[in-house]
Amino acid sequence: MHIAILDKDKCHPKRCNHECQYYCPPVRNGTKTIEFPDANAQPVITESLCIGCGICVRRCPFNAIKIVSIPDELNKNIVHQYGLDSFRLYSLPSLSAGRVTALLGQNALGKTTTMNILSGILIPNFGNYNVKDNRDEVISRFSKSVMGQYFKDLYNGNKKAVLKNQYVDLIPRVVSGTVIDILKNNDNGNLDFVVSELSMESSLHRDIRDLSGGELQKLAIAMALMKDADIYLFDEPSSYLDINERIRISEIIRKLAETKIVMVVEHDLALLDKIADQINLVYGSPGAYGVITKEKSTNKAINAFLSGYLREENVRIRPTSIDFNVKSSKRTTVTTKITSWTNLEKKFENFELHVGSGYINKEEIIGVLGQNALGKTTFIKMLSGTIKPDSGQVENQLRVAYKPQYISPDFDGTVYELFSTTMKEKMEDQFIKNEIIGPLDVEELYDKNVNDLSGGELQRTSVALTLSTDADIYLIDEPSAHLDSAYRMNVAKIIRRVMENNKKSAIVVDHDIYLIDLISDALIVFTGQQGIKGCSKGPMDMRTGMNEFLKGLGITFRRDELTKRPRINKLNSALDREQKLKGEYYYSQ
Known part of the structure; x- marks a missing residue:
């Protein structure tokens, strides 16, 4: 099966004189895969006729066309498609209270689309992009899984979802005033508690236009936490934050998940290892399609991501693995x-x-x-x-x-x-x-x-x-x-x-x-x-430096036995206490 993706912003048929159509091989009674409704229009790609030869991709001078081969069985599991010749998402994660579920994968594979679907902002169309907002179809499609009840409660108003958006730098464009005024407008009786938890006291009386990226991030998280909801969705909560603040945010989110449904999209693998109970990996072709795998344990998911190979799915998502090495305790002195x-x-x-x-x-x-x-x-x-x-x-x-x-x-x-x-x-x-x-x-x-x-x-x-x-x-x-x-x-x-x-x-x-x-x-x-x-x-040297840095944070790291990647120990766990006693915050084997 071949997915044909046409980037409408890059396609300029007048400037290229319809080159892609002229070089497209005819199939099935002379019908071409690429056709133009009229002389001035952008092309329409008929995927059922596409043989995946790639000629149109090579002939397009603007890189507007992408042809991607995928297993035919995926076509039966489309969750959402944006339109003709557009990105499509396959499958969704399963969410439940009492645990933090996370999404891990490359950008442009549908993670934000997934968050919008789970928050109710976007209603999935299952590939039928001409039908809008068919909520009954969504409930019916997922009726045999826990997500059927999830969407039923969400659409009926029995459960409320809050989404912390990825693009915190856009906040000053939609709201104005000081931080304290904005928070008071969203206060649900827990303003002082949230401000204290996020350590926002120093920025309360500053105008939102003067905030740094980290301060905007904490404001966005605060606004989400202040809302009384059943489902909390955090899209990239660590952006702009330093490691101390990332650890603080992870602890807040984990505590929230004790009674709420929580999902996180995150790119900091060390933080993800600490914050998530299970991870759904996302693979595919950026801008073309994304597939969400079944949930895996945090350790197994991150190791699979670093290796570049998903064993259960038999899919390679990267040509080479990412390998970590334990650094020498001595600083390099072989050069001048x-x-x-x-x-x-x-x-x-x-x-x-x-x-x-x-x-x-x-x-x-x-x-x-x-x-x-x-x-x-x-x-x-x-x-x-x-x-x-x-x-x-x-x-x-x-x-x-x-x-x-x-x-x-x-x-x-x-x-x-x-x-x-x-x-x-x-x-x-x-x-x-x-x-x-x-x-x-x-x-x-x-x-x-x-x-x-x-x-x-x-x-x-x-x-x-x-x-x-x-x-x-x-x-x-x-x-x-x-x-x-x-x-x-x-x-x-x-x-x-x-x-x-x-x-x-x-x-x-x-x-x-x-x-x-x-x-x-x-x-x-x-x-x-x-x-x-x-x-x-x-x-x-690395060992001394990391011990110095992590001692100030009060956290310890261990090395994963398989990949040698750093992993955060649970606070006050046996290994955490043992490493602190030895003064080995990072390189304990």
Whole structure:
């Protein structure tokens, strides 16, 4: 069976003179797979006639057509299809109270569509996209499973669902005022409790337009928690939050699930391991179709995701596995120092930063961990020369490539024009094409306007541009932001490979423990009072650095026996107590 997907935004029949139709082979009495209703219209693809030859895909100059082969039996289980030649979703997870169910998979595979269906915002059409809002059909289709009663209660108003949306950065566009005013408008008698639980006191009297991404995220979570509901759906609750806040959110959600139905979409695998009781993996072809597997235990699901192979489904979702290695307790010393810095100090009106002296070796990657508002980005900017320290200095000034934390698209043109303008003849460099642009799927963005890119697309573009720059040291601030789990792991591998092959060095700031673990040779840990004072420790070897960082959080990690990935121990479990007693917060085997 072949699924034909036509991207209406990319299709320009007037500009290409209907090339896809002219090169489409005729089948069944001369009827073509691709036809045009009239001379000016976009094409219509007849999937029943498609033989999957791929000629139309190769002939389309705008990459508007995608032909995907899938097992024929999937066609009997379509849950929702957006329209002709459009994305379709197969199967749904089963939800029940007393446990946290999670969705894990690549972006554009239908996770947000699933959340909209489960919240009642979107009524599934089972592939019949011409029929709208047939709720009786939904109840009938799921009548033999627990989801039949779920949808019956949801549609009849017996149960109320609350959805915490993924796009928290859009909140200032739809509401205005101070945080406290917005919360009071949604107060259900638990305002003080929710504010205390989320530690929001410092932002209560700030205007919503002045909030950071993390503060907007906590506001969105607070508004969801304040509503009296039976079903709570959290779409990417950890975005913009530091590791301390992510742990706090996970504990709140787990407590909520004791009496409520709770589902989470999350890309931080360490957090997902802590928060979820069961995980439904999602696989498919981004933008074409998504399949939700049956639930698996958290450990089994994450291990299958990292291996890239779903054994029960006999499906490979990634050509290679993602492997973790236990790092040496000694810092790399086989290469020479390329730059160093003496004690750096910087004072602002309400904040001061003290950075201890340190150095970075050639071909070394230093990870940077710490809470938000402790000066990590200021440190990166001092190394890059963007900010001058009040005292201390950075020695051996080198060519620096800097990827900032917040990316502002200020280029008026397409992604291709941005790369050709910035990189010029280096666009044809085979290493850059094969090791950076290709793995980050940047070529599929070439025709898009830079100002129209999503957060994840903009992040991939920025990382690719930074790594393609000829420099001695690469300063990369939060490369995992807006990326799904697969891309996060991929970015870590790409950065690692580029540094090794080009014999370069990098300093990477991020809140994703998995990414830092995969990428780093050494660590710098920031501590202090958020927004008041920050200071650094390190660089240190990985074992010392992780123990320092996790001790401050009060949590311990163990290594998964099969994949060697880091896993958070349950608080006060036997292993948690044992590791704390030994002072081994991270590398206990």
